Amino acid sequence: MSVTIRDVARASGVHISTVSRTFSAPHLVNPNTRSRVLACAEELGYRPNRAARALITGRTYNIGLIVADIANPFFPPLIKAAESQARKHDHHIFVADTNEDPALEEEVVRALAKQVDGVLICSPRMNNALIEQLSREVPLVVVNRQIAGIPAVVMDVAQGARLAVEHLTTRGHRNIALLSGPRGSWTSREIRRSATATARAGHAELTVIGPNPPTEVGGLTVAEDVLRAGASAVLAYNDLMAIGLIEGLLTAGARVPEDVSVVGIDDIMLSRLTRPKLTTVATPTAAAGRAAVDMLLAHGDDRRSTAHLHLQTELVIRDSTGPGPGPHSPADPGYVSVPGGVAS
Amino acid sequence: MSVTIRDVARASGVHISTVSRTFSAPHLVNPNTRSRVLACAEELGYRPNRAARALITGRTYNIGLIVADIANPFFPPLIKAAESQARKHDHHIFVADTNEDPALEEEVVRALAKQVDGVLICSPRMNNALIEQLSREVPLVVVNRQIAGIPAVVMDVAQGARLAVEHLTTRGHRNIALLSGPRGSWTSREIRRSATATARAGHAELTVIGPNPPTEVGGLTVAEDVLRAGASAVLAYNDLMAIGLIEGLLTAGARVPEDVSVVGIDDIMLSRLTRPKLTTVATPTAAAGRAAVDMLLAHGDDRRSTAHLHLQTELVIRDSTGPGPGPHSPADPGYVSVPGGVAS
DNA sequence: GACAGAGGTGCAACCGCTTGCATTAATTGT
């Protein structure tokens, strides 16, 4: 049914090995022969079978991309960028969704291992030991997690959380709540660590609420807790939770930002469009997707490549944060307020 | 490096064919042998190489999924559902993003053809003839397009557009604008056809503006045109455009829905969260993703399976539509107004 | 006791392609 290398060989009167070389080592075949073969291939619509080639070369030209939840708006830009970058290098992408389930992460990596050149694991929920073990079975690049010896692309959320909390403390907030993310999230731990330290430095109290599912509902359901804790400002694990929280706060009769200021993290498209527009920490997700693919393709075989790429984050101040009850810090924080318009 | 069927055969003292049968035809091997083989396989961590198997069986257990833009919020729920359904049947999914480029669609289908059991093309932009041709090279299921002889899953947007326009005309809107989608979109043509007929039946005038890119920016940039056309209500090709349009209208000083009513299509997550909350036509994207995968796997080989599955849409009335300048229709439309709360 | 049939396993070809090596023809050096 499908046209194979033999069909092309027959049509052009050469041995299949010559056809093979025409595609994978053109300099070894006579220019005349080459063009004849190419003409026949073109006419027959021949495309090399990559799986067959992979069997012998060991290179599949496929990449696995594993995310916790495709429908979480944080991931699509990353997936899109990764796919685009991969195809630029003639690779295809398997996408798998683990539904925030660590066990499924392991299973999927193993299932994919044989048919990919490497796997990108985004925001993994499994533990480090398991990741290290898997990285011995298949080249791995991890996004949003730092593990010694495993190549990684991480967004500097610690810095982002620091900027966010400073933004709040300098504007007079003394009682800040932190909505943490899902259990097992490295990002969540980083945020917590950084936010705690920054709050202390700013003479503010930080109440941690969580862990929570990283969704709108996750934020919505803790609105009560936030009010009960008497916090005048909240930093949420991600924008989705922040938006859900705002929804919950408004429903409960609290005003945002007059009564409670809310800061998210990620700067997903949505945050520009809700009312009030969300103050948030912008993370370069598309850049991370591209970089992760590059990293995977770059150090192809030589393991031991243990590069860690850090990507800057920045605070985007919009309308969901306002002054708190405490005294303003005299020091002008100097952040640039980015208007929440439509991206170009 | 990787453990193969031969390693397992050696470890368990049987021929490779017995190992092979242990996995692909267990009833042919003695229960004792089978359990011994399975034990060895387990211990060695053996996983059959699917690419090698595919070479001889012709079944790859892979599916290609092609979308115009992963970052368009319409697609992620569909991708997620398709991936989940595919994995339920032990299949993996290649995702490709064509950036709304018809030529890229063709290229990607061809590139993927050899390593998948079938391809799902969502909202294709290429022409019917090309799709028919491709469907001769690889099993195809098309989402959101009807072509004779090609299995398809379509959302009944014509019905949705009718409901939307009736909603507007019965509330006194006599001058309605339609923001059409990208060139080549079957959905856009369907909407236009249905909206035109429904507007005429409701004694309203319909102005078509477009084609437009199916994005927020696409909606934003035509806000001026909408105002200039003097429309009191707008039906947009999708929610993203509707949201962009609202942004543009507000910026231009028009109130929504007091001055202009806006209806979107798709009911993406965003539409519940913008202010005003968007009235929109809900399309069952997740169901479509699942159904498309099922359809692809079901009629596996027997082509000629030309099933067309139609999925109902429904109007979700929220806060972006209000009464128009004309007289209300006495007839109660009887639509159920769904509050725009958070999904359960 | 010979034989048919069934159950269980091994053998070897093959899927589509790559690649080391052998073979042949053409070119170069001396």
Next chain:
DNA sequence: ACAATTAATGCAAGCGGTTGCACCTCTGTC
């Protein structure tokens, strides 16, 4: 004029599996 390169191609093994067929060993039957 002849050996030594070099360029171009063919040959065949093999990547990791599957599968039709042959073979062997039991049972049960008459």
